[in-house]
Amino acid sequence: MAKKKNAISPTREENYPEWYQEVIKEGDLAENSPVRGCMVIKPWGYALWENIVKKLDARFKEVGVENAYFPIFIPLELMQKEAEHIEGFAKECAVVTHHRLTKKDGKLVPDGKLAEPLIVRPTSETIIGESFAKWVSSYRDLPILLNQWCNIVRWEMRTRLFLRTSEFLWQEGHTVHQTRDEAFSFTETILNIYADVVEEELAIPVIRGKKSPMERFPGAVETMCIEAMMQDGKALQAGTSHFLGQNFAKGSNIKFQSQEGKEEFAWTTSWGASTRLIGGLIMTHSDDDGLIIPPKIAPKQVVLLPIIKDEANEQKILDHVYSIKKEIESKEFNNNKISVEIDNKEQGGIRVWRWIKKGIPIRIEIGIKELENDTLFVGRRDNGEKKSVKRDEFVNNISNILDEMQKNIFSNALKYRNDNIFEIDENEEFYEFFKSEDKKGFTLSPWCGSIECEKKIQEDLSVTIRCVPFNDKTDRGKCICCGKESTTKVFFAKSY
C-alpha cells in the first residue's frame, strides 16, 4: 500500500519544529512580521485568542476580578528599584530614548531625547505596584483584584510563532490581600481557573503543581503552574500563578492599617497566561494534515461547502445551503450559538483541504445529490470520518456530536500524555531516557529537594523539574541525581 500523502510536510515524525511552523502557515494562523521577533496574528489565529480571552475573562470576573489598564511605558527609575530587589531580573527589553522623528537630509532620524529612558513593559509588576501603594491605606481598601489584557515586549534572540516572540499578548493579574491565607488561597483559585479553562475549553490535559526553587518566579514565595505535554514529549508551561508573600509589598511599599489599627505590609499575588496557549493548542492536537481545533475554542464549528457542478443548479443549491446555515446556527453548543461559515470561493479538493488544514471541527459538502436526497456529506476533523447522513438527524444531533468531538480530542491528548509519563527511579535509566533519541515524555522521579541536583540535571540533560505535585512529601525514594533519601517525586522533562 502506498504511503498516505499528508497535507503538512514535513510530518511530526520527520521534523517536529518545522511541522509546527508549517501547520501555522497552512492553517493561516499567523506569520512573521518585518519587525524581528514580532508576529502578525491573522484572523483565524486571533479568533482563537479572542475565544481564550472570553473564557478566561468570564471566569476571572466570577471570582471578583476587575479589569484595568496601566501604561505601556515603565520609567527606568522603577525598573532600577525592581532590579535592586530581584535576582534574575529580565534585562532584555525595548528602550525608548527619543520622542520625535525629524527630517535630516530627507531622512527621518530620532530626535527629542528623553531626560530619562522609558521601557516598554516586559510585565507591569512595578508600575502597578506603584499604584497599589497609593491606593491602599486601610484594610477597607482590600482586597484589590485586578487584571489587565495587554501586549508586552521581551527582546528574544530566538523566536518561534506563539511560543516565544518579542511582543506577545497576555493577561497579567495582580491582587492585594490582608492576610497570607487569603492571598495563598487566591493563588490557588486562579491556578484552578487556568487548569479548568485549558482542560475544558482547549482540551489540553494539564498537571497542576508548584515550581521548584530554580524554576520559581523571581521574588515569589511559591509559583503554581499547569504543565502540558506536547506531541514531541516536551513540556509546555500553560499558565502560572504566583504567591508573592509580602516580598512584593515590601519592595513596592504596599502597606495598610489593619482592623486592629496596626500598619502591616499587604500580601500579594500575580498570574499570567498568554498567546503561548495557542502554541500549546497547536502542538497538543494537530496531526500531519494540519490543525485540529477543539469545537469549544474553534472560531467556527462548521463550514458549509456548496458543490456546484452546473450553473443551472447554483442558486437552488446556495439557497439550500443558506437555509441549513440558519438551521445549524439556531442550535446551541457550550452556551453559544453554533457558528457556521459558508465557503463558496472555489470548488474541489483545494477548498476541502484548506478547511482540514485550518482544523475546523465539521465540514459539510452539499451538492445536487445531497439536496435531492436531503442528506449532508459530513467530514469530522477529529477522527477523519467522512460519510453521508440524513440532514434532519444530523442537524438535530449536532450539539451532541460537537460535544463528543470535544471529549474525543481531550481523551486522545490525555491518553497520549499518560502513555508518555514514566516512573523512573534509577539514575542510569533516567539519563538513558533523556539522552535517547527514540524516547520522549515526562518522568516522575524522586528528588531530594536540593538546587544542586536540579542544576546538575539541567546541565547534563537540558531537563528541568516541570512541577512538584501538590501532595509532595508522600512519595519515598532515592534522589534520581544524588541518591539521597527523598520524600518527593517530581515531573522532569525537556520543555518549551
Place this chain on the structure above:
Amino acid sequence: MAKKKNAISPTREENYPEWYQEVIKEGDLAENSPVRGCMVIKPWGYALWENIVKKLDARFKEVGVENAYFPIFIPLELMQKEAEHIEGFAKECAVVTHHRLTKKDGKLVPDGKLAEPLIVRPTSETIIGESFAKWVSSYRDLPILLNQWCNIVRWEMRTRLFLRTSEFLWQEGHTVHQTRDEAFSFTETILNIYADVVEEELAIPVIRGKKSPMERFPGAVETMCIEAMMQDGKALQAGTSHFLGQNFAKGSNIKFQSQEGKEEFAWTTSWGASTRLIGGLIMTHSDDDGLIIPPKIAPKQVVLLPIIKDEANEQKILDHVYSIKKEIESKEFNNNKISVEIDNKEQGGIRVWRWIKKGIPIRIEIGIKELENDTLFVGRRDNGEKKSVKRDEFVNNISNILDEMQKNIFSNALKYRNDNIFEIDENEEFYEFFKSEDKKGFTLSPWCGSIECEKKIQEDLSVTIRCVPFNDKTDRGKCICCGKESTTKVFFAKSY
C-alpha cells in the same frame, strides 16, 4: 434659599476643564500615571471601555469584519516611506533605540543599540499595508475587512485624561476592496455603525457628515465623521471613517488581478474610534454632582445599599438584599442580564454620594423599614428623583425604567445640542458669536468651499469646520468669511 451644595467643585459653570478632571477623579475612572502623558484606567473607567468595545465589535463582525493583530513596532524604513507619501505626517512618536538594560556602576543604562530604530505605532497603516501588499494578488482575495483593538502612542505635549493622552486604546479598521463603490459604501457602513453605537448605547447625539479639505485625514479622498457637542458648546469628534481611494494602495503597492485579468490598484478604507469616547460620554451627560452613565453602557445598572442601624437586624437585611439582587439580575435589559452591585463597605451619606459621583443609573437603599414594608428606597441618577416604591412593582418594571432613563439621558443631550446650534449667515454676527464669552455652541453657516476661508476663520477665532452635511450643495447663501456666493452650509465650532 441656600445654594444647593454640589458634589463636584468647581461646577461646570465655574470652570469646565477643572470640573471635567474632578468628575473623573471622583467617579474613580482614571488617573495620571508616573509616565508623563499616559493614564491609568481604573476598573470603573475600563468597564466603560469594555462595554464600548463589546458593542462596536459585535457590529463590526455583523458586516464581516475580522479582528487581527499587528506588531506594536514599526521599522523606521516604513515610516520613511509613509513620510514621503503623506503631507502632515505625524512625527511625535516614541522611538526605541536599544534592546537591553545593562548594569553600569550599579545603575541600569540602555544597551544593545538597534541597527535601525523602531517606532511605537502611532497608527498601524504602514505595517498593515505591507501585509496587505503580500496577501493580495487576485480579486478572489478581496475584500479584506480587518480590525485591530490595540494601544497606540502619540507623543503629546499637553494631555488630558481620555481626551488627549500619549498612549491610548483604540480600534483601527483597514479594508481593501476591488472597486471604488464598494470601498466608498463600506466607509459609510462604518460611519453609520459609529453613529448608531454612540447614539443608541452612549446616548450621545451626533451629526454625521464629511470633513472639509483642511480637516481631512492626510492621504484620504474623503473623511467621514461623527461630531458631538459637549456641555461647554465645543465639538468632539467621536469617530472617523476614511475613504482612501487608491492613494494608500499606491503607496503600499496593494495590487490585484481583476476578473478581467488586468492588474489594478485596490481601493482601501481606514477607520478608528478610541478611549476618547469616554471623554465624550463624561462631558455630554455629567452634571455638577458627577458622572451620569446611560444604563446601556454602565458597568453596573444598579447598586444596592443595605442600611444597617442595628446589629440584630444585619443578617436579616443582608439576606433580603441578596435575594433582591438575584431578582433584579434575573431581568434583562438591552439583551443582557441587569448587573447589580451590593455596597456594604460603610453606612451613610458618603456611600450614597460615592455612587452618585460614579454615575450608576439606579441606587436602592434597603433597611429594616423597607424590609418590613416590602418597599425599596430608589434614587435615579438621570433626574435626581428619590422615592419609596413597592418592591414587586419596581422590580417587575425595572427594564422599562432603565429604558426610559436611557431615552431621557439621550433626549436631554439632544435638546441641549439642538438648543445650541445657531444658523448664522452674517460675518459680523459669526465673529461676535465665537468671540463672546457668554455664547457657546455650533453655528450652521454658509461657506464657499475655499481653504483660504477655512484658514482665516481658524486663525481669527480658533474655530474650525466640524463637518459638511452629506446633503451639501443645497443650501444657498454668502460665505461667512469672504462673502462669495456659496451653496453649502457647514457646522463651525471650537473643538477638543
